[in-house]
Amino acid sequence: MKKLLVVVAVALMTSSAFAAKYGSAGCGLGSMIFEGDQTWWKQVLAATTNGTGVQTIGITLGTSNCDSPAPLKVGQAEAYVEANKVALANDIARGNGETIVGLSKVYGCTNAAQFGQALKSNYSTIFTSANSTSSEITHNINGVAATTCNTQI
Known part of the structure; x- marks a missing residue:
């Protein structure tokens, strides 16, 4: 059988x-x-x-017909920020770069350039101090992503 x-x-x-x-x-x-x-x-x-x-x-x-309805998985954004903190700060200051493209994929943003510009405009609210933790940075990015990428966190 x-x-x-x-x-x-x-x-x-x-x-x-x-x-x-x-x-x-x-x-x-x-x-x-x-x-x-x-x-x-x-x-x-x-x-x-x-x-x-x-x-x-x-x-x-995300296999076997199991696609996550939300592109952002728990902890994924914070892990990405932690692993790329310095490069991400530099790319956000410029408004473009590889880490912004990667971050836009984590958040499910369809327009990485627009997301990068929104992050650049909010640099001082994302990185509130030189000692900002990955959790704080991620929390601040979540707010930008919610308005720019229509991502609910």
């Missing part, structure tokens, strides 16, 4: 129906195996498949 299920799963995963939305079972491997089929019993099987732990992995990594 397990061999049959594996063969069916592989056959369904290689089908060209990957563009359909998942059903009430949610995202995960089950949504890929039973994609496009909304019958109740197949959704139960999809939910059971998702319950094996692969749904958690899919949600965490």
